Amino acid sequence: MEAVSSKIVNILVNGNNYEVTVASNDTLLTVLRDKLGLTGTKFGCGNGECGACTVLIDGEAVNSCLVLALNCEGKEIQTIEGLASSNGDLHPIQQAFVDNFAIQCGFCTPGIIMSTKSLLEKNQNPTEYEIREAVNGNICRCTGYENIVKAVSAAAETLRGK
Amino acid sequence: MSYPHVITKTIKEFKLISPTTIEEALYALNEYKTDTRIIAGGTDLVPLMKHRAVTPKYVVSIEKLKELDYVRLVGDQLRIGALTKINTIKNSDVIMKNCYSLYEASLVFATPQIRNVATIGGNICRSSPSADTVPSLLVFNAQVKLVNQKGERIIPLEQFFTGPGLNVADSDLLTEIIIPIEKGEYGTAFHKISRNTSDLAKVNCAVKVSISHEKFSDVKVALGAVSDRPIRAKNVEKLLIDKKINAENIEKASEMVINDINPITDVRSTEIYRKEISKVLVKRMLNLAVERAQK
Amino acid sequence: MAEKFSVIGKSIPAKETKIKATGECKYVDDLPTDLHVKILRSPYPHAMIKNIDVSAAEKLDGVEAVITYKDVPNRLMPRGCARALYILDPHLRHVGDEVAAVAAISESIAEDALTLIKVDYEVLPAVFDPEEAAKPDAPKIYPEGNVYGPQYEPLHEKGINAPTLLEWGDINKGFSEADVIVEDTFEVGPQIHAAVEPHICITSWVGDELTVWTANQVPYEVREGLAYVFEMPESKVRVLSPFIGGGFGGKYLNRYHAICALLSKQSGGKKTKIRFTREEEQTNSKRFLSKQYIKIGAKKDGTLTAIYFKGYADLGGYGNFFGNSGFWGEYPAAAYKVNNSRFEGWDVHTNHFTSQPMRSVQVPATVFSVESVIDQVAKKLNMDPTEFRLMNMPQTGDVMPPLPYTANTVGYPRAELEGYPSKKLMKLVKDELGWDKKWKGWGRPVEENGTKKRGIGIVYSGYEGGFCHDGFMSMAASMNKDGSINIMAGTQDLGNSSNMTMCQLAAEFMGIPLEDVNIFTGDTSIGQYDYFGARASRELTTGGHLLLKALEEIKQKVRIIAAPRLGVKPEEVEIKGKMAYVRTKAETDALKEAIPFAELITSSITAGASGEPGSVFPETAPGKKVRNSMVAGIEVEVDTETGEVKLLNMVTANCPGKAINPEVVKGQYQGATIMSLGYALWEDFVYDENKRAYLTDSFTDYRVPRAQDVPPLKTIVLEETPDRPPHEGTPYGAQGVGELGCWSGPAVVASAIYNALGKRMQKSPMTAEKVLELIKEGENK
Numbered sequence A: 001m002e003a004v005s006s007k008i009v010n011i012l013v014n015g016n017n018y019e020v021t022v023a024s025n026d027t028l029l030t031v032l033r034d035k036l037g038l039t040g041t042k043f044g045c046g047n048g049e050c051g052a053c054t055v056l057i058d059g060e061a062v063n064s065c066l067v068l069a070l071n072c073e074g075k076e077i078q079t080i081e082g083l084a085s086s087n088g089d090l091h092p093i094q095q096a097f098v099d100n101f102a103i104q105c106g107f108c109t110p111g112i113i114m115s116t117k118s119l120l121e122k123n124q125n126p127t128e129y130e131i132r133e134a135v136n137g138n139i140c141r142c143t144g145y146e147n148i149v150k151a152v153s154a155a156a157e158t159l160r161g162k
Numbered sequence B: 001m002s003y004p005h006v007i008t009k010t011i012k013e014f015k016l017i018s019p020t021t022i023e024e025a026l027y028a029l030n031e032y033k034t035d036t037r038i039i040a041g042g043t044d045l046v047p048l049m050k051h052r053a054v055t056p057k058y059v060v061s062i063e064k065l066k067e068l069d070y071v072r073l074v075g076d077q078l079r080i081g082a083l084t085k086i087n088t089i090k091n092s093d094v095i096m097k098n099c100y101s102l103y104e105a106s107l108v109f110a111t112p113q114i115r116n117v118a119t120i121g122g123n124i125c126r127s128s129p130s131a132d133t134v135p136s137l138l139v140f141n142a143q144v145k146l147v148n149q150k151g152e153r154i155i156p157l158e159q160f161f162t163g164p165g166l167n168v169a170d171s172d173l174l175t176e177i178i179i180p181i182e183k184g185e186y187g188t189a190f191h192k193i194s195r196n197t198s199d200l201a202k203v204n205c206a207v208k209v210s211i212s213h214e215k216f217s218d219v220k221v222a223l224g225a226v227s228d229r230p231i232r233a234k235n236v237e238k239l240l241i242d243k244k245i246n247a248e249n250i251e252k253a254s255e256m257v258i259n260d261i262n263p264i265t266d267v268r269s270t271e272i273y274r275k276e277i278s279k280v281l282v283k284r285m286l287n288l289a290v291e292r293a294q295k
Numbered sequence C: 001m002a003e004k005f006s007v008i009g010k011s012i013p014a015k016e017t018k019i020k021a022t023g024e025c026k027y028v029d030d031l032p033t034d035l036h037v038k039i040l041r042s043p044y045p046h047a048m049i050k051n052i053d054v055s056a057a058e059k060l061d062g063v064e065a066v067i068t069y070k071d072v073p074n075r076l077m078p079r080g081c082a083r084a085l086y087i088l089d090p091h092l093r094h095v096g097d098e099v100a101a102v103a104a105i106s107e108s109i110a111e112d113a114l115t116l117i118k119v120d121y122e123v124l125p126a127v128f129d130p131e132e133a134a135k136p137d138a139p140k141i142y143p144e145g146n147v148y149g150p151q152y153e154p155l156h157e158k159g160i161n162a163p164t165l166l167e168w169g170d171i172n173k174g175f176s177e178a179d180v181i182v183e184d185t186f187e188v189g190p191q192i193h194a195a196v197e198p199h200i201c202i203t204s205w206v207g208d209e210l211t212v213w214t215a216n217q218v219p220y221e222v223r224e225g226l227a228y229v230f231e232m233p234e235s236k237v238r239v240l241s242p243f244i245g246g247g248f249g250g251k252y253l254n255r256y257h258a259i260c261a262l263l264s265k266q267s268g269g270k271k272t273k274i275r276f277t278r279e280e281e282q283t284n285s286k287r288f289l290s291k292q293y294i295k296i297g298a299k300k301d302g303t304l305t306a307i308y309f310k311g312y313a314d315l316g317g318y319g320n321f322f323g324n325s326g327f328w329g330e331y332p333a334a335a336y337k338v339n340n341s342r343f344e345g346w347d348v349h350t351n352h353f354t355s356q357p358m359r360s361v362q363v364p365a366t367v368f369s370v371e372s373v374i375d376q377v378a379k380k381l382n383m384d385p386t387e388f389r390l391m392n393m394p395q396t397g398d399v400m401p402p403l404p405y406t407a408n409t410v411g412y413p414r415a416e417l418e419g420y421p422s423k424k425l426m427k428l429v430k431d432e433l434g435w436d437k438k439w440k441g442w443g444r445p446v447e448e449n450g451t452k453k454r455g456i457g458i459v460y461s462g463y464e465g466g467f468c469h470d471g472f473m474s475m476a477a478s479m480n481k482d483g484s485i486n487i488m489a490g491t492q493d494l495g496n497s498s499n500m501t502m503c504q505l506a507a508e509f510m511g512i513p514l515e516d517v518n519i520f521t522g523d524t525s526i527g528q529y530d531y532f533g534a535r536a537s538r539e540l541t542t543g544g545h546l547l548l549k550a551l552e553e554i555k556q557k558v559r560i561i562a563a564p565r566l567g568v569k570p571e572e573v574e575i576k577g578k579m580a581y582v583r584t585k586a587e588t589d590a591l592k593e594a595i596p597f598a599e600l601i602t603s604s605i606t607a608g609a610s611g612e613p614g615s616v617f618p619e620t621a622p623g624k625k626v627r628n629s630m631v632a633g634i635e636v637e638v639d640t641e642t643g644e645v646k647l648l649n650m651v652t653a654n655c656p657g658k659a660i661n662p663e664v665v666k667g668q669y670q671g672a673t674i675m676s677l678g679y680a681l682w683e684d685f686v687y688d689e690n691k692r693a694y695l696t697d698s699f700t701d702y703r704v705p706r707a708q709d710v711p712p713l714k715t716i717v718l719e720e721t722p723d724r725p726p727h728e729g730t731p732y733g734a735q736g737v738g739e740l741g742c743w744s745g746p747a748v749v750a751s752a753i754y755n756a757l758g759k760r761m762q763k764s765p766m767t768a769e770k771v772l773e774l775i776k777e778g779e780n781k
């Protein structure tokens, strides 16, 4: 049990294994954005308040700005980059956000889509209350959330149909 | 917090120690006694480190101690591991059945992302006067188990807090919360008043009442964000025990909460407002708990 | 116009939304950089730097440049419509003002370097209240005085230290004719823009050319300022603003670009980046704090006789934009048909951080105050407040103001309202909310249930629907040989789909498929211009207008080429669907003889358009004025023991003129409405004078609405278009849609509380603390 200030670790992101040097004071957000070049996950506050940095760790939505990257070794991380299929087709959640005008400036979008993914993996038929609860950790200053709620229920419907 | 002359958002370098067993953790905590912090979910500690409000040299991550992540009934005790996440509490039938007010607290605790990592042990050890899980634990007379290499001690949660952000745990590891569960007719209730959803409390309040022969056989009232630590409202409790359950008694007792609290004005609310709504909250939670006890 | 449209009027998601959904979209924070900048900020609201020593910071490993006021050019940087300033100044005007800046190879080294800078300050007396700051003996934030007005260049020739005035009729006569007069004072706190993306920029120099990547609503203002301070031609400054993660009026601070550019220059041109922390973001830009005095008179029959309005707005230490108190007086003076009116607006510097417009500038504060007094007048007259408004509101066809101006420091034209179906909107909201069933009269809540009281409120508001200023913008279009169109735009897309809307306009106007239009924007090297930028809901009205003018010119050029071949005069040639044909013939015959562009043109055809030089308030069509109108209604439940206000149900009805992209229009209304509800209830701004700290510098303590806070919301869109060619006036009669949703939150919530409690809120945001105070007022006396 050593006291580590920096270490080479293997991190599994979107099914890809990355070998990367991580400092003890690196957050997962910093590693994703600055070391792995996965800039789809956004920095909005760095305090766990806005949800722009939301990713899934082992299927659960978390604020990557509050997670120590060294603690992520051996865990499965999913980011917005892992959603669309490799041929460029949008994931049904992404498509629903586009089709329902749930994206304005788009800065909150990757985070909200990840929160949505976490919800829909557990609950295929969420009520409006459950949808609003699931995205309550994501601030959207543009849309007023109306179209986001619509998009999430549309995505749920598409996914149920599959 | 005064306006920082230098706004920092990067964490000072530190060394991370990641034990995989309690023994290892205790060893590490003993080895690195000074300038050391425990990190559980990190939802309190990481922002504090970013703002350099704390700058530990060593951080002991207890994240891998899966043996501390549990909710179980043992005899007439409900035991919750310190590493249990708020989300686990929210989804636990055992907690919903036996400790309803704690379940209610988990519903209005932070955001889904925070609930997925924040731990109950962290909530207690951060020792914020507004911690949302604490009032419920106080009204259940919860105890906490503190462990170090020399041994363990179990103390009432009420004696754990010593001030805002302060507690009696030195380089102890908090491992477990022990909640005695009684038989018989009792009801609990929790409510938090905040600015909007997913906010910290202006005031939070939990109540537990036990009833026999249409009288209060036991009453426990606890509030947060109205003093330098979470508190029990003993003046209210005293006035109700063995009294008849009626609106007048509840109203009168609720007014007494003024003698238990000592709120401040801050960015979230004002002293005056906190005093006013403490009375209202206590009254409403008493009524609700009674209603639930009678069901 | 019973014309059928094929592209406009359809809801089409913006092209960029796809890459925004996948995370591929590169915002400025996603671009690479060499250096990171951190800024040392003032711990005092008002101070002078006596001594500053940066030597230790400079020596730190990894630090590449450090600047203080001693290193900056001795040139005041112009900022479009605000007071010019130095890149750094020894005179510090607010807590958080820039003292020094460091560029280093990592953020943490830059932060460490800041802690090594030693500064001696001479602390000066500070002032925070705009009314106090306007007094002659107030601490001077500028040597010439703190009042800033009435206007700035080019409108600013009338000088500083005077209020903005607007007047018609005889205000004294108006009040002497009144049977009922209500006077009241109001205070509305500043809202913080709080976009999710913090302010950001990257600068770099290659030789003598400067490139800036930023998220900015007014890239041309950034270019102008930088070119001036660095004494270089604008042609050598390129400002790119590819994607903006939320603006709302917040994203046009520009001093930080200059700080970044100077540091970059000193480090040999390296890519240098400033990204505000959340704490910096929320202590650098906000709305204005408003204090307003209002007096309104009416006759027994309900006719308004006089409106007097005096307002103070705090600009902060620097301010951005002018004429803010009551926003140029247009609102209070022109929302109601009244023959006697006087508006007096004072813009005053204080020792707070920069105030700048936020989604409709001071209209929300003004609507709060004016509608509050309107309610109180209606109560005194014992009239239904909606009927009282219906009696006095102007509508399409009315000339506003009703009488000629006697004082008008702004230069507004008097004109006939266009696209202003205010009375229809009022009826729609009343029906949707069930007003006639629910409204029980003054002092009678809709319902009482123990300690909870339900109240209902409706307010109306009307204001500019997209300032035109077409003399300050240019748009160009190029028709390719295949008839497809490239738009080179001065406009800027903030995520409001303005790019898509422009493409729709072009496709419709040229009769070509949407896929054949492409738009280039967000880069000053495109060669187009916009002095005012993406503000004031003007991108569509002004940019769209100029775009259609440019396209009309292209059409004209093709007509001239095609006319001899068709054997007709140019004006008889119709251009549509990449063909030229004779307009006067029956369509089937005409199309048979149509000449495809491929046979007509051998090169691309380009045209650009701008308004008359200096044109600021062009009429949308001769003698006409485009106006937004909206009506909002809400039902709330007030908890009389806790002061909490629960939002039960909200309805808004809005007129966009023509909705070019209906779902986008609705999205703008919805977003703005929710933002204004946040402003009404939770978004409190707190400065602690003792701690010298802004306590609301985080999302933890500045509470913006979240998904669960939002009440059921119905957004009604009512179109009303004028009958005129699409390229004369605003395009197809469209109005600006970005701001009006923001007007009513505070006012309508206050109105519903008034109905529930019979008491009036005079301050907003209406936090539970303030509501409970109102409830308790007089209770124990």
Ligand SMILES: Cc1cc2nc3c(=O)[nH]c(=O)nc-3n(C[C@H](O)[C@H](O)[C@H](O)COP(=O)(O)OP(=O)(O)OC[C@H]3O[C@@H](n4cnc5c(N)ncnc54)[C@H](O)[C@@H]3O)c2cc1C
Pocket (backbone or CB within 6 Å): A047, A048, A049, B037, B038, B039, B040, B041, B042, B043, B044, B045, B046, B047, B062, B082, B083, B108, B109, B110, B111, B114, B117, B118, B119, B120, B121, B122, B123, B124, B125, B126, B130, B131, B132, B133, B169, B172, B173, B174, B175, B198, B199, B200, B201
């Ligand atoms: C955006 C946001 C919203 C929040 N909302 C709420 C809210 O609504 N209600 C609320 O109550 N809190 C809230 N919090 C605070 C925080 O999430 C909780 O206090 C949480 O429970 C802390 O748990 P953690 O595991 O993340 O603790 P950590 O941050 O890991 O630790 C907190 C402190 O406890 C110590 N510690 C942790 N575990 C142990 C242990 N087992 N033994 C000894 N010491 C230990 C650490 O050293 C540290 O000092 C919020 C925080 C954020 C960032």
Ligand code: FES
Pocket (backbone or CB within 6 Å): A042, A043, A044, A045, A046, A047, A048, A049, A050, A051, A052, A053, A054, A063, A064, A065, A066
């Ligand atoms: S950046 Fe992580 S929550 Fe805002």
Ligand code: FES
Pocket (backbone or CB within 6 Å): A102, A103, A104, A105, A106, A107, A108, A109, A139, A140, A141, A142, A143, C196, C245, C246, C495
């Ligand atoms: S779309 Fe801009 S913040 Fe959500």
